[in-house]
Amino acid sequence: MLWLLPATLLAGLLASAATYWGALYELDEVLSDQLKVIGRHVVVDEDNHVSLTGLQRSDDDRMSGEQSHGVLLQVWRGSTPIFSSDPDSSLPPPAGAGLADIMVGGQLWHSFVTREGDVLVRVAQLRKARWEAVAEIAMHLFWPVLSLIPLLALFLWFGIGYGLRPLREIAANLKRRDANNMQPIDTAAMPGEVKPLVDALNDLLLRLDHAFTAQKHFIADAAHELRTPIMGLGLQAELLERASSVAEREEITAQLRMGATRLSRLSEQLLTLARLAPDSQLAETCQFDLTALARSVVSERSKFAESNNVDLGLAEGKKLTVSGNAENLRILLNNLVDNAIRYGGAGSRVDVEVYGHEGRPVLEVRDTGPGIPEVDHTRVWERFYRGNGHAATGSGLGLSIVRRIAEQHHASITLAHGLEGRGLTVRVCFPVARIPHVCVAERSDEPRLRENS
Incomplete structure (x- = not known):
């Protein structure tokens, strides 16, 4: 209302101004034509008597009235005035027939002159x-427009109120809902102006429903996975109290330590997975050397590989730059290397390689372990799925974390056979780096390097 009423008033003023100038133009033409008519009906006889012909009495009456509105009638023979409706007029003799504007005494006169021989008849009118x-x-013209403003405001009040009624209905609908009601709003009876807003709200409700559902499933799965190690720790603590020998006590203590380590790793991966939600954005994106990052991760995991009797090495390649979050990609590679070491088994070999393929950086982790059956290639990305036939313990979250990070970096992941025709190869293909900001991936000790095959 605050915008529409002034706008309507302004439109009325503009309309009045336009009508004013149009009326002025038309009135000028009408009055000029009137002057012509009056001039053409003035007749002067041989005795210099002036008379009007062709005009009715009403016209004569109007002539007398026009005199009071600044209309002047003059008759000249040559340059000698022989008649004037205003004897005190100081207008100069007419220069010729036709329309002319004359400025006398600071006043502008519009005049029309007709000629009959040496007789000139002038009809003039003040501009004022x-x-x-x-x-x-x-x-x-203005008062009718001004008087329409209250009526227009009334129509606007009810019209806008009626037009905004769907929005009030939507607001009331949303207020009546609880946090679990994510049903879309019906748009069948919605006006065309409101429908895009309702469609956007429905899209938001759908995304929220998916996010809440995923969160509920995640919490349920996490509670289920945490229950087993926690119960195991409780049982081991009870057995520790009943231990009758030092050897039995040391064995139970080792089991407790192993269970605590597993629980700690599971909690860490759960937190990582929660942080890497599907709709989350990268905290910091920059360009860095993927080869340097791989060298750093291999160096960090080398002791863990040695403790599991696994030959871990890096196939050194040239510098390759990728765009993304260095810390998240470190988590990705750590999970891939950790899975390869855990599931590869003692005596296996794990190779990490970085190379370019068709202008895109590629990261590969290959091992000679038992691998993953092709029927499970699609299921291994699910949370808490560990497959069958593996002696190593794990949470089943590593590859889920890897997929989340790869999706954030718009990278593709494929699974293939590993080294020597057995085991597993995980290949991560990154897009071409385009972000100008550069960051450095730190590294620790030099890892064991392998010759490129």
Whole structure:
């Protein structure tokens, strides 16, 4: 209302102004034509008597009235005045027939002159008289517009209220809902102006429903996975109290330590997975050397590989730059290397390689372990799925974390056979780096390097 009422008033003023100037133009033409008519009906006889022909009495009456509105009638024979409706007029003799504007005594006169031999008949009117007539017309035009403003405001009030009624219905609908009601709002009876807003709200409700559902499933799965190690720790603690020998106590203590380590790793991966939600954005994106990052991770995991009797090495390649979050990609590679070491088994070999393929950086982790059956290639990305036939313990979250990080970096992941025709190869193909900001991936000790095959 605050915008529409002033706008409507402004439109009325503009309309009045336009009507004013249009009326002025039309009135000028009408009055000029009137002057012509009057001039053509003035007749002067041989005795210099002036008379009007072709005009009715009403016209004569109007002539007398026009005199009071600044209309002047003059008759000249040559340069000698022989008649004037205003003897005190100081207008100069007419220069010729036709329309002309004359400035006398600071006043502008519009005049029309006709010639009959040496007789000149002039009809003149003050410019001021025309402006007064136009002002009267403008006032008559403006008051109707001004009087329509209250009526227009009333129509706007009810019209806008009626038009915004669907929004009030939507607000009332949303207020009545609880946090678990994510049903879309019905748009069948919605006006076309409101439908895009409702469609956007429905899309948001759908995304929220998916996010809440995923969160509920995640919490349920996490509670289920945490229950087993926690119960195991409780049982081991009870057995520790009943231990009758030092050897039995040391064995139970080792089991407790192993269970605590597993629980700690599971909690860490759960937190990582929660942080890497599907809709989450990368905290910091920059360009860095993927080869340097791989060298750093291999160096960090080398002791863990040695403790599991696994030959871990890096197939050194040239510098390759990728765009992304260095810390998240470190988590990705750590999980891939950790899975390869855990599931590869003692005596296996794990190779990490970085190379370019068709202008895109590629990261590969290959091992000679038992691998993953092809029927499970699609299921291994699910949370808490560990497959069958593996002696190593794990949470089943490593590859889920890897997939989440790869999706954040718009990278593709494929599974294939590993080294020597057995085991597993995980290949991560990154897009071409385009972000100019550069960051450095730190590294620790030099890892064991392998010759490129």
